[in-house]
Amino acid sequence: MNNSRLKIASLELIDITKRFPGVLANDRVTFDVKSGEIHALLGENGAGKSTLMKVLYGLYQPDGGEIRIDGKSVTIHSPTDAIARGIGMIHQHFMLVDELTVTENVALGLKSSRGPVLDLDKVEARIRQLSQAYGLHINPKAPVWTLAVGERQRVEIVKALYRGADLLILDEPTAVLTPQEVDDLFATLNQMKRDGRALIFISHKLHEVVAISDRISVLRSGRLVDTVPNQGVTRAMLARMMVGRDVLLDRPHTALTPGAARLVLEDVDALGVIGQPALRRVTLEVHAGEILGVAGVSGNGQRELAEVIAGLRAPTGGRVLLDGVDVTSWTPGRRTDAGLGYIPEERMHDGIVQEFSVAENLVLQDYDHPPMSNGVFLNFGAIASRSRDLVRDFNIRTPSIETTTRSLSGGNIQKLILARELSRDPKVLVAAQPTRGVDIGATEYIHQRLLEQRRRGTATLLISEDLDEILNLSDRIVVIYEGRIMGVIAREQATAEQIGLLMAGVAEGR
Numbered sequence: 001m002n003n004s005r006l007k008i009a010s011l012e013l014i015d016i017t018k019r020f021p022g023v024l025a026n027d028r029v030t031f032d033v034k035s036g037e038i039h040a041l042l043g044e045n046g047a048g049k050s051t052l053m054k055v056l057y058g059l060y061q062p063d064g065g066e067i068r069i070d071g072k073s074v075t076i077h078s079p080t081d082a083i084a085r086g087i088g089m090i091h092q093h094f095m096l097v098d099e100l101t102v103t104e105n106v107a108l109g110l111k112s113s114r115g116p117v118l119d120l121d122k123v124e125a126r127i128r129q130l131s132q133a134y135g136l137h138i139n140p141k142a143p144v145w146t147l148a149v150g151e152r153q154r155v156e157i158v159k160a161l162y163r164g165a166d167l168l169i170l171d172e173p174t175a176v177l178t179p180q181e182v183d184d185l186f187a188t189l190n191q192m193k194r195d196g197r198a199l200i201f202i203s204h205k206l207h208e209v210v211a212i213s214d215r216i217s218v219l220r221s222g223r224l225v226d227t228v229p230n231q232g233v234t235r236a237m238l239a240r241m242m243v244g245r246d247v248l249l250d251r252p253h254t255a256l257t258p259g260a261a262r263l264v265l266e267d268v269d270a271l272g273v274i275g276q277p278a279l280r281r282v283t284l285e286v287h288a289g290e291i292l293g294v295a296g297v298s299g300n301g302q303r304e305l306a307e308v309i310a311g312l313r314a315p316t317g318g319r320v321l322l323d324g325v326d327v328t329s330w331t332p333g334r335r336t337d338a339g340l341g342y343i344p345e346e347r348m349h350d351g352i353v354q355e356f357s358v359a360e361n362l363v364l365q366d367y368d369h370p371p372m373s374n375g376v377f378l379n380f381g382a383i384a385s386r387s388r389d390l391v392r393d394f395n396i397r398t399p400s401i402e403t404t405t406r407s408l409s410g411g412n413i414q415k416l417i418l419a420r421e422l423s424r425d426p427k428v429l430v431a432a433q434p435t436r437g438v439d440i441g442a443t444e445y446i447h448q449r450l451l452e453q454r455r456r457g458t459a460t461l462l463i464s465e466d467l468d469e470i471l472n473l474s475d476r477i478v479v480i481y482e483g484r485i486m487g488v489i490a491r492e493q494a495t496a497e498q499i500g501l502l503m504a505g506v507a508e509g510r
C-alpha cells in the first residue's frame with residue numbers, strides 16, 4: 001500500500017470533556033495516535049473509553065476540548081464526516097443489517113460513482129482485494145444473518161477499510177472472539193500498522209494489550225491516568241493504574257469436599273437454532289460446592305447446553321435433574337423458583353429489558369411472569385434499598401437506580417445481571433461467559449463471588465472460552481466439542497495444552 005495516500009499522519013485529542021446527565025464521562029482527556037502505531041486504551045467499565053472514541057468518530061460533540069489532525073484543528077460533525085476524514089470505527093456492538101449480504105452491508109450508505117445504482121460487482125471485487133490483503137476471510141455473497149460473530153467483525157473491518165479508514169478505532173474487538181480468531185485479528189492489525197494506518201485498540205484483557213500495542217493509555221473515572229510506552233510495563237502495573245490499587249490476577253483455590261449432585265444431565269440431546277444437532281448425549285454432574293468448568297471454542301453447543309438447563313430450549317432426548325428432581329419439562333420460571341440461577345451469554349438480549357430502570361432490572365427475576373404484571377404489588381421501598389445495596393456491592397457505575405439501563409456502559413449492564421443472579425443465592429448456577437466484556441476489577445469481584453457461592457454449596461456450571469478463568473476457578477473441567485463432552489479432567493491434572501487439544505477435537509481425554 002502507498003503511504004502517501006494516507007489522510008492522517010497524527011491525530012490529537014486535547015482536553016476533551018464530555019458530560020451526560022449526572023456523569024462526567026470524559027474530563028479533560030488528552031490522547032494522541034500516529035500513523036503506524038497501535039495505541040491501546042484501557043480502563044474499568046464506565047471509565048469513558050467508548051465515549052471518547054464516539055467523540056472522535058463524530059457520534060458525540062464534546063463539551064470542551066479540541067481535535068487536531070496533522071496539527072490542524074477540526075470539528076467532526078458526524079460519522080459521515082469522520083469517515084470522509086479517514087476515521088473508521090468498529091463498535092462494541094456490531095451494526096450490520098442481518099437481512100443483507102456482506103457486499104450489500106459494505107455498500108450501504110455509499111453513493112455509486114456512476115449515478116444512483118450502486119455497482120455491487122465492483123464493491124465485491126474490492127472486498128475480495130481487501131480481504132486478501134489483510135487476511136480477512138469472508139464470503140461477500142453470504143447474508144449477514146448466517147455469519148458467526150468473528151465473521152461479522154471481519155465484515156465490519158472490511159467495511160471500514162473500504163471506506164478508506166486510515167485511523168481505525170476498535171472498541172473491544174476481542175471480547176467476542178475465540179483465541180484463534182484473536183490471533184488472526186492481531187495479524188490483520190499488524191498488517192494495517194505496517195501500511196501506516198493508525199489504530200486505537202480497546203480491550204479489558206491485559207495480555208492482549210501488552211501483546212499488540214505500542215503505547216498504552218489508561219482512563220479512570222473519565223480522567224487520563226497516564227500514557228506509557230509498552231516497553232517495560234507489566235500486567236500488574238496496568239491493573240494498578242486502572243483500578244487505583246493492587247489487583248489479584250490469579251486466585252488461590254482451596255480444596256473443598258463436594259457434596260451431593262445438585263445438577264445432573266443424563267444423555268441429553270438437543271437441536272440448535274437452525275435445527276442442527278447441537279448436543280449429543282451429554283452426561284454430566286455438578287455437585288454442591290463444586291465449580292464444573294466447561295471449556296470449548298464457542299459454537300460447540302455451549303449455548304444450547306445453558307439453554308437446556310435454564311429451560312429455554314427443550315431437549316430432544318435425555319433428562320435434566322435439579323436436586324434429584326426431574327425438571328426436564330419445567331418452565332424456566334419454575335426452575336428459577338426451585339433455585340436455579342442463570343447468567344446468559346447474550347446478556348444484552350436475554351438478560352435485561354433495556355428500557356427498564358436499573359432497579360427494575362435488578363428485581364426482574366421470573367421469566368414466565370411478565371415483569372410488568374406484578375409491578376403494582378411490589379414494595380418499592382424494599383426494591384430501592386435492595387437495588388442500592390447491589391449497585392454498591394457490585395460497583396455498578398450508574399448515576400442512580402432510576403437510570404434507564406440502556407444508558408449504562410456495556411460492562412456495567414453485565415455487572416447488573418450478575419448482581420441480580422448471584423444475590424439470589426442460587427442452589428445451582430449456570431454462568432455463561434460471566435466476565436466477558438467486564439473489567440479486571442469487576443472480574444476479580446465476580447470470581448470472588450463465584451468462589452464464595454461455591455463455599456456456600458452452590459453447584460456451578462461455568463461455561464467460558466477464557467482458559468485462564470476455567471483453570472483458575474474450576475474443580476473439574478469438561479471440554480465440549482461438536483456437542484459432545486470430550487473428557488473430564490481434574491483440576492490438579494489440567495493443563496492449558498491438554499485442554500486446548502481437546503477443544504480442537506484432537507484427543508479423547510477420558
Ligand SMILES: Nc1ncnc2c1ncn2[C@@H]1O[C@H](COP(=O)(O)OP(=O)(O)OP(=O)(O)O)[C@@H](O)[C@H]1O
Binds near residue numbers: 021023024045051092
Ligand atoms: N448516551 C449516554 N447517556 C448517558 N450516559 C452515558 C451515555 N454513554 C455513556 N454514558 C455514561 O458515561 C460513562 C462512560 O461510559 P463509557 O461507555 O464511555 O464507558 P467505557 O469505558 O466504554 O466502559 P465499558 O468498559 O463498560 O464499555 C458511564 O458512566 C456511562 O454510564
Ligand SMILES: [Mg+2]
Binds near residue numbers: 409410
Ligand atoms: Mg465501552
